[in-house]
Amino acid sequence: MDQKKIGSFIAARRKENGLTQSQLAEKLGITDKAISKWETGKSMPDLSLLCPLCDLLQITLNELLLGEFISDENLKEKSNQVLFEVVTSWLGKDQWKRKTEGHIPAVLKLRHVGKRYENGSTSTVAVHDVSFDIAKGSFVGIMGASGSGKTTLLNMVATIDKATGGQIEIDGQDISELSENDLASFRREHLGFVFQEYNLLDTLTVYENIALALTIKRIPKEHVKRTITDLAEKLNISEILYKFPYEISGGQRQRCACVRAIATNPSLILADEPTGALDSRCAKQLLDTFVMLSQEYGSTVLMVTHDALSASYCDKILFMQDGEIKTSLEREQEGKHEFFTRILDTMAKIAGGVHYVS
Ligand SMILES: Nc1ncnc2c1ncn2[C@@H]1O[C@H](COP(=O)(O)OP(=O)(O)OP(=O)(O)O)[C@@H](O)[C@H]1O
Numbered sequence: 001m002d003q004k005k006i007g008s009f010i011a012a013r014r015k016e017n018g019l020t021q022s023q024l025a026e027k028l029g030i031t032d033k034a035i036s037k038w039e040t041g042k043s044m045p046d047l048s049l050l051c052p053l054c055d056l057l058q059i060t061l062n063e064l065l066l067g068e069f070i071s072d073e074n075l076k077e078k079s080n081q082v083l084f085e086v087v088t089s090w091l092g093k094d095q096w097k098r099k100t101e102g103h104i105p106a107v108l109k110l111r112h113v114g115k116r117y118e119n120g121s122t123s124t125v126a127v128h129d130v131s132f133d134i135a136k137g138s139f140v141g142i143m144g145a146s147g148s149g150k151t152t153l154l155n156m157v158a159t160i161d162k163a164t165g166g167q168i169e170i171d172g173q174d175i176s177e178l179s180e181n182d183l184a185s186f187r188r189e190h191l192g193f194v195f196q197e198y199n200l201l202d203t204l205t206v207y208e209n210i211a212l213a214l215t216i217k218r219i220p221k222e223h224v225k226r227t228i229t230d231l232a233e234k235l236n237i238s239e240i241l242y243k244f245p246y247e248i249s250g251g252q253r254q255r256c257a258c259v260r261a262i263a264t265n266p267s268l269i270l271a272d273e274p275t276g277a278l279d280s281r282c283a284k285q286l287l288d289t290f291v292m293l294s295q296e297y298g299s300t301v302l303m304v305t306h307d308a309l310s311a312s313y314c315d316k317i318l319f320m321q322d323g324e325i326k327t328s329l330e331r332e333q334e335g336k337h338e339f340f341t342r343i344l345d346t347m348a349k350i351a352g353g354v355h356y357v358s
Contacts, residue, residue, distance in 0.1 A: 004041030005067035011039040013057040027056055047280050106133040107171060107267050107300040108157065114165035115152050115323075126152040128323040130166070136267075139294040139301045141311040143343070144320030145351065150304045151272060153320070157302065158191060158270050159183050171267045188216060192261030194271040194286075200245040200253055200260070207241040210260045219264075231259045235289055251282025258289055262299060269293070271303040275310050287313040308347060312340035319350055326350055 014024050014035075021035045028035075028049055037043040045053055054064050063070050115127040127149045134140050142150045155161035157168060159175055168175050171190055178186055193199075200209045207228060214224045232238045235255045240248050245256070254274065261269055271290070275283035291313055293299040303314065311317050313336065317329045329346055331339050 002067055003044060006044070006064065007039045007041035007067075009064070009067040010035075010053070010057065013059055014039075017057060019056070024056060028052055105136050107136045108134040108302065109169040110157075110166065111169075112166035113153070113156065113163050113168055115149075115156060115161070116164045125323055127156070127163075130323075130325055132318060132325065132328075134268075134300055134302060136300055137294050137298040138316060139290055139314045140303070141314035141317045142302065142304045142320060143306070143308075143311055143317055143347065144326075146306075148320040149323040150320055152323075154270055154272055154302065154304050157268075158193065159187055188264070190267045192264065192266035192269040194254070194258050194261050194269060194274045200256060202245050205242050205244055206237065206248070206256045209245070209256065210263050213260045213264055227263050228259070231263055234292070235259050236285065249282075251278050251285070254278055254282065254286055255289070258286060262293060262297070265297075265299075267300060269299055269301045271301060273304060273306065275305070275307065283310065308340055308343045311343050312336045317343060317346075319346060321350055 014021070019027075021032050021039070025032045025035045030049070034043070038045055050061060050064065054061050057064070060070070110133075111131050113127060113130045114125070117124045117126055130153060142153065144150050152161065156163045157170070159178075163176065170186075173186065173190075175183070175186065200206070201212070204212065210228050210231075211224050214227065219227070228241070229238070232241055235258060237252060237255050237259060240252055240256075245253055248256070258274075269290070275286055278286060287310055290301045290303065294301055294315070303310070305311050315331050319326045319328065327346065327350070329339075329342055
């Protein structure tokens with residue numbers, strides 16, 4: 001990305017739209033100095049400002065990042081080039097470290113798992129003959145078009161829904177053998193949930209919400225405080241621990257829910273479209289958190305996502321189609337952007353040459 005070229009393009013488009021630096025700054029709610037820095041190529045607009053800036057300058061995001069207009073005949077080639085560069089810079093430093101140690105035990109084992117819904121005379125096979133293992137410390141994504149069975153599969157692993165065939169083992173326990181009562185405590189002991197609805201209790205502060213999860217597990221008070229302080233610092237929510245959920249942003253709530261999910265040190269963290277409600281900066285923070293948790297804490301994360309960019313943070317992706325695992329991709333010793341490209345290619349192949357979007 002050529003920052004100087006982008007800067008000159010911003011300046012030219014601003015003038016063509018009859019705006020002074022101050023007027024543009026005011027519309028974006030930032031300082032004149034920031035605009036001046038962009039236009040001289042000294043800095044780039046924050047991600048959250050890119051779209052409003054494009055609206056004001058009447059250009060597309062691709063044109064902004066390329067620093068020039070894109071003609072119709074160049075649209076495909078140039079758009080891909082821009083996308084690649086943006087994704088590379090957006091993803092930042094590659095944090096992935098290949099796990100080379102010997103045998104890593106499986107936290108989750110699925111064997112020939114199936115789910116059939118019966119509604120009167122209609123019968124739907126949502127999941128069919130799915131088998132895989134997930135090793136401790138991995139971050140695995142499940143992708144697939146709408147209706148391919150991702151949520152059904154995740155809900156069965158989450159013990160929210162029951163499989164109609166096959167076997168699911170978490171931490172060596174076959175979950176079909178557990179009674180309803182046992183399931184509730186099994187969930188508390190072994191699983192952490194990061195779903196789009198944050199489920200934080202509004203009458204408790206963030207600290208109390210997290211502490212509650214630990215208290216239910218009868219963890220000593222001194223340990224509760226240390227755990228929360230430590231994790232809050234790692235997930236950048238120390239400043240808001242004593243606020244109520246309605247006083248903080250969606251991204252902060254999501255990170256609080258994440259701390260709550262992991263504070264109990266679950267064997268398996270289950271995430272269903274966790275970045276769906278987040279802006280790109282918060283989404284990146286949450287995904288970086290999952291990477292850190294799996295690499296530094298040995299947490300195991302299973303995440304359903306539609307989004308190839310989110311998936312590029314994972315170690316492995318399982319692609320579902322019509323209730324089955326169609327194929328899988330493992331991350332090699334490669335950067336996120338290369339993995340991202342391979343994910344896009346696989347998605348396109350599965351969709352018969354057409355990329356599906358969320
Ligand atoms: N409770 C239910 N009763 C009957 N059919 C269901 C039920 N839940 C899901 N299905 C069907 O099972 C199939 C898989 O649905 P599922 O929600 O798991 O897909 P998905 O990949 O998560 O989709 P999306 O990405 O849109 O959330 C679909 O055909 C869906 O209509």
